[in-house]
Amino acid sequence: KYNSPKYRLVVRLTNTSVICQVVYAKIEGDYVMTAAYSNELPKYGVKAGLNNYPAAYCVGLLCARRLLTKLNMDKEYVGQTEIDGEMFMVEEGENSRPFCAYLDIGLIRATCGNKVFGVMKGAVDGGLEIPHSNFHLSNVDRI
Secondary structure (H helix, E strand, O other), X not given: OOOOOOOEEEEEEOOOOEEEEEEEEOOOOEEEEEEEEHHHHHHHOOXXXXXXXXXXXXXXHHHHHHHHHHOOOOOOOOOOOOOOOOOOOOOOOOXXXXXXXXXXXXOOOOOOOOHHXXXXXXXXXXXXXXXXXXXXXOOHHHO
16 A cells, blocks of 8 residues: 555663664654653652563553554553463454554564563553564563
């Protein structure tokens, strides 16, 4: 289709923080729809460890919920209500399709159990549709 954006879930890891953004491209440049940073997590009760796997999961969850709230889809796509580690896929709602984004990890190596897949798992549990498999995901005990 002409002029239909492909949305990306951009994940960047620094030495001290985790960054998650939902981005789409236009000719003029990339546009960021929403973003979440791990240094925002103390507002929500996470006091320490802002660069580990659970913090990455929380950043993905926060980014997904912010995006769905911005698009007024948060009531229809609640996401996973309890963390059990099972593979969760968002099902199509009555009024609209789920928001689909593709994982963009940049130059980060895609090794099993990497924090970028923790961000992806948090975003999927938050209600976004991201095509994936359970191969690279870590054990639920790390969350």
